[in-house]
Amino acid sequence: MSSDAPVESAAATGMGAGTPRIEDAALLRGEARFLDDIPVAMPLHACFVRSPHAHARIVSIDLSAARAMPGVAAAYAAADLYGELTEWRMPLGFALADLPANTTPFVLASSEVAFAGEAVAVVLADSRRQAEDAAAAARVDYEALAAVADCRAALDEGSPRVRSELESNLLQRYTLEHGDCEAAFAGAAWVFAERFWTHRGAAHPMEGRGVLAAPDVAGDALTVWSSTQMAHELHYAIALMLGQPEDQLRVIAPEVGGGFGAKFMIYPEEIVVPAVARKLGRAVKWVEDRREHFLSAIQERDQYWSVEFAADARGQILGVRGEMVHDHGAYTPQGTNVPYNSASSLSGPYLVPACRLQVSVVHTNKVPVATVRGAGYPQAAFVMERMLDRIAQGVGIDRAECRRRNLIPADQIPYVKPLKSRAGVPLTIDSGDFPALQARALAEIGYAEFDARRREAAARGLCRGIGLANGVKPTGRGPFESARVRIAPSGQISVYTGALAMGQGIATTLAQLCAAHFGVAAQAVQVRAGDTAFVSHGMGGFASRQAMMAGSAVTLAASRVRAKALRSAAALLSVEEDCLLLADGEIKTPDGRAVSLARLATLWKGVPGYALPGRDDPGLDETAHFHCDAQSYAGASHACEVEVDPGTGAVHLLRYVAVHDSGRIINPVLAGGQVHGGVAHGIGNALFEWMGYDAGAQPITTTFAEYLLPTAPELPRIEVLFQPSPTTLNPLGVKGIGECATVPVAAAVIGAVEDALRAHGVRIAEFPLTPMRLLALIDQGRGSIPGDC
Known part of the structure; x- marks a missing residue:
């Protein structure tokens, strides 16, 4: 591997240095704490009763046998939890105004199930084994209904409805277009047509989903740990759906063993577990097994494309037209960004003067669809690249040359694509x-x-x-990310951020950027990501945004703390600020006098009756929010x-x-x-x-x-x-x-x-x-x- 990234300023900015991962020591020694390692005394273990049917009406639910099983503390169906929740449907992630109100999953299904694996009840027991045995004893009477597996068949007029509450299996239909497609095809020397299928798959992180909730009965507080990519969004959802006061709720993402998009949304289980923990006044843990991940974690990629490409005699694209049918699964947990991403990114890094693409977003009786790594872009790239191979073969030119003729030239960058994002922002x-x-x-x-x-x-x-x-x-999707940089009186430098670590080395990256401002090694900086107790606002980990958004926020916050430390050191040492050197956690004068960052942090802590060492607010502690709407x-x-x-x-x-x-x-x-x-x-x-x-x-x-x-x-x-x-x-x-x-x-x-x-x-x-x-x-x-x- 080689890199042409500039490294000459690494010491000053933290850029370009190959700092070893600071996360690895704990991981290699088995000291890292994933959700299942959180030391909560005698938690109850949750197991969900899941539908064996892809589509069925729920006639009755009898949990009496489950409740009578050894070690079982409680078992709840939807009706048993109505008083615990303010809403019974999940909030819509990436809310769009044109989606119906009945599109999101239920916390627990009560009258109908729409995919195999949908949860209808939860059992709480002293051990996972006991909870699983009791869940197997639950008696649910289903009336099986016709199911639809093929999103193309789901569009047929006589197709069964995926959910009886739907008027149609078609969730959305829209056309993205620009340029004069008719003229492009009328004047083309070549027209190539093809049908493509990109099949559905799952994210499969090494660690499955999991959530642990521990109520503090004395203080009416609730702490929730979740293996999530979105700690602050989960905080919002729990507060909303449980009516839990925000300042009496803390959400923590411990070590997360991979996400890849599967944990970039709020699931029903993340609401049920805190709800039953609060109801029982006991800690409750649920850790997903691999079969549950197959049955209930979101999936992606199932799309059918039918396209035509018009090209001139040299193989340059003149226009594209066609349609794409997207399998959206049984519900809409997080908007419809995947099909829109696919459709709007079809042109990729190529010049496409005209395009007309009709998109149909269709429900099926399968696991709901949301973003998996790439979020719709790999599907579009597959269609475009395969069609370029078709053009090259048909025109009789080399495949690489065909691409070169169609790539956006460097002298046209910045390049504004003809289409816009879901938010109406130019691409x-x-x-x-x-x-x-x-x-x-x-x-x-x-x-x-x-x-x-x-x-x-x-x-x-x-x-x-x-x-x-x-x-x-x-x-680097915005609109913002937060970072707090704090130097404690002990001299410990800490970074807190609303971004989220899930195995990609964010602690090393952010520590490296922060450490450069104070002349210390990255190992000397402690990074805490995904804890709502330390940062009140944050977006989380998704859309390849961590380095851009969180890294920039850390840089801004660290530079402010550095500037404050230098100002106060200059006053304390009676020298001009621009002659000071900050290295190894100390600020030194040319004649060898020095003051440590720890000493400055102690002075900024304040002493009763004595003035602070400057006119700033107390503490060597700054929070920065980096804002950026463009990607x-x-x-x-x-x-x-x-x-x-x-x-x-x-x-x-x-x-x-x-x-x-x-x-x-x-x-x-x-x-x-x-x-x-x-x-x-x-x-x-x-x-x-x-x-x-x-x-x-x-x-x-x-x-x-x-x-x-x-x-x-x-x-x-x-x-x-x-x-x-x-x-x-x-x-x-x-x-x-x-x-x-x-x-x-x-x-x-x-x-x-x-x-x-x-x-x-x-x-x-x-x-x-x-x-x-x-x-x-x-x-x-x-x-x-x-x-x-």
Whole structure:
């Protein structure tokens, strides 16, 4: 891995230094505290009674047998909790004015279930085992109703309704368009048409969801720990739905073992557990098992596209038209940003003069859909990149050259896209050089010399292919993030932020930025993220925003604390401020006199009857809110080389090159790790992760025996290179990384596989691509006999 990020100012700004992760010592020693490690005395354990039906009417719920089981403290259905809640439907995340009021999930279903796994009751017992046994004893009488699994069939006039309260399975239909599409197609030398399917999958963090609630009966307070990406949003939701006073509620995100979008929303379980804890006056814990994650955690990606691309004689895109049908699942927990992101980002980093795309957002009797890493952008990139391969093949030009002719030129950056965001904000690519990213990826993978490698593989009876894909994604979603920097009288430097750590190394990143202002090592800075007791406002971890938003807020707060310390030291030491040196936690004069930050913090604590050491407010403690409504666009160019065995359908990934523009790099080691993770996630999407449902909307992949994830032997060496174009939208010049690294992957991998099998006439318009499916495509293909590559 290499980086061209500037490092000359690392000592002064914290930028560019490869500081080792400060999180790792506790993780490696087993000292880190995840939700299941929180030491609360004798909590009750919750287990949810979940529907075995994809769609059914609830005739009755009898919990008497469950309540009589050993160790059971209580069992509740919806009717038993009505007095505990102010609302019975979940609040809508990313609220949109044009969504109906009956679109969100219920806290507990009481009259009807709309997907297999929907919770109808909760059992509380002394142990998880006892709670599970009691939940199995619950008697729920269901009247099975017709279910719909295919979002295209759900649009048919005679299709069963996903929920009886709905007038139609169609949640939204809209058209995004710009330019003169009719003229573009009328004047085209070429028109290419294709249908695509991107199949649904889940996030599957190492740690599943979980929540622990502990009431303080004496003070009417409630503390809630949750493995969440949104501590402050959860604080708001619990206060709203339980009528819990905000100042008597604390929400803490402990160590979070991965999120990837699955924890970027508020779930019914996160409301039920605090509600029953408060009702019983006892601590209650719920930790999701893997089967529950398959059955009830949000999923994403299921979309059907039918598109036509118009191109001139040189293969330059003139216009795009078509439709996309998006499977939204049974409810709308968090708006409809995924299909809008997909539709509005179809053009990616390319010039598309005209476009008309109709989008249908459709309910099915499946797990609800919300954002998984990439949030709709990988689907759009897959369609665009696959169509560019079709254009190149049809026009008779090289695939890389076809892309180069269509990429937004560097001299047109900043580039304002013709479409706008959901909030009506222009989509402006603020910085970048996409042709340069692609050129570097091609050079690194040896694109020009590939034919020799193809011939060598053919001699061994294997088909070798190379794929290329470009991507761009807005990062750093606002409108703000908060950070508080405090120096205690002990000398401890602490950072508190509304951003949230979930394994990506945010503690190291923020400590590194803060430490540079005080001349100390990053290890000397304590970082606390996702605790509503320390920061009153925060947005959380999502949309590749942590470095941009939280990093900028930390920089602002730390610079204010530094300035205050220097002012007071100058007064205390009777020198001019500009001659002072701050290093190793001390402020020194040229003649060797010094005062420590700890001493200054003690003076700023105040002594009764004595003046503070300056005219500022007490404490070396500053809170900053970094505001930014515009997003900065991160770019990527990925190249992948594969070998395919046409007899077995096995795909072997040989090389993977990822060139990224993520602006200035704070920590190249962590940044490279984020790209590695994003590429691994994308490879899983492309070749492994198949979330199966049968025709009755019953999930048929509910363990890792059926739903496969890539492991170390399946992954190639991922070569990461950074080619930064700093943004001016934040003081650090940084952009996001983790999600952009996933956006081009499926397109690059599938493109490489199709290229390997070009002699077989194989065309691939879907993912994931399993060996069995690939063999079927080879059988359907035209061209040479198997084994001829």
